[in-house]
Amino acid sequence: MLERDVAxxxxxxxxxxxxxxxxxxxxxxxxxxxxxxxFWKPLLRALDELGHGPExxxxxxxxxxxxxxxxxxxxxxTAWRVPVWVHADDAHLAAHPYSYRPERARLLYPLxxxxxxxxxxxxxxxxALVVRGVSDTSVLTPSxxxxxxxxVIPTPGHTAGHIALHxxxxxxxxxxxxxxxxxxxxxxxxxxxxxxxxxxxSPEALRSLEALAATNATTVLTGHGDPxxxxxxxxxxxxxxxxxx
Numbered sequence: 464m465l466e467r468d469v470a471x472x473x474x475x476x477x478x479x480x481x482x483x484x485x486x487x488x489x490x491x492x493x494x495x496x497x498x499x500x501x502f503w504k505p506l507l508r509a510l511d512e513l514g515h516g517p518e519x520x521x522x523x524x525x526x527x528x529x530x531x532x533x534x535x536x537x538x539x540x541t542a543w544r545v546p547v548w549v550h551a552d553d554a555h556l557a558a559h560p561y562s563y564r565p566e567r568a569r570l571l572y573p574l575x576x577x578x579x580x581x582x583x584x585x586x587x588x589x590x591a592l593v594v595r596g597v598s599d600t601s602v603l604t605p606s607x608x609x610x611x612x613x614x615v616i617p618t619p620g621h622t623a624g625h626i627a628l629h630x631x632x633x634x635x636x637x638x639x640x641x642x643x644x645x646x647x648x649x650x651x652x653x654x655x656x657x658x659x660x661x662x663x664x665s666p667e668a669l670r671s672l673e674a675l676a677a678t679n680a681t682t683v684l685t686g687h688g689d690p691x692x693x694x695x696x697x698x699x700x701x702x703x704x705x706x707x708x
Contacts, residue, residue, distance in 0.1 A: 464476055469635075470633045476498070479506040482617070483506065493613075497547075498589075528622065548602075566665060583647055676695055679695065
């Protein structure tokens with residue numbers, strides 16, 4: 464489950480087609496995104512495998528507050544007494560992770576895109592239908608100083624408060640669902656924005672790709688799917704070519 468060093472000092476924990484990242488820095492760990500409820504025990508094992516305990520975790524940062532990225536945020540906040548950072552525009556969603564309104568009805572989407580049936584079923588088994596929100600979050604802005612020294616990049620569209628994290632010294636970019644290499648709603652692979660069944664504003668999501676391209680990062684780490692190692696500019700070009708679906 465744990466893929467080590469997908470970028471220098473950044474490790475990927477993948478369950479049910481959903482990624483959580485552990486960023487090591489000076490003997491500490493920053494957790495990026497909180498997956499689904501079934502992540503809790505694997506996350507503890509991953510920390511142990513990396514030689515850390517919960518006491519070395521500085522914070523949880525949410526790229527956005529959809530249910531599949533909030534799964535263990537509340538538990539981490541309570542058990543580890545660490546801040547959970549989220550953009551102000553996603554704070555309400557973090558507390559109520561099923562409250563978002565996508566562009567298209569998501570319940571019927573798999574009928575038109577049967578490739579999404581297995582990913583969505585796997586996510587349901589991993590607890591996608593029973594996520595508890597987290598209300599006592601900390602406000603994340605581009606000027607917020609986060610341990611591990613990522614640069615916060617606003618990338619609204621998938622959600623109103625979506626952000627990405629750029630790690631220049633590691634030449635890596637954690638993009639959340641601003642770009643994915645697997646869309647759970649369609650089963651489609653390769654760089655793309657997420658289907659309208661889970662995106663609030665696809666035109667805005669496509670416009671936000673420019674901010675990602677400006678980083679020139681080589682390694683792109685997505686919320687769903689494998690890392691993209693051909694550079695953010697090629698990922699953005701592919702996503703733009705594919706458009707919204």
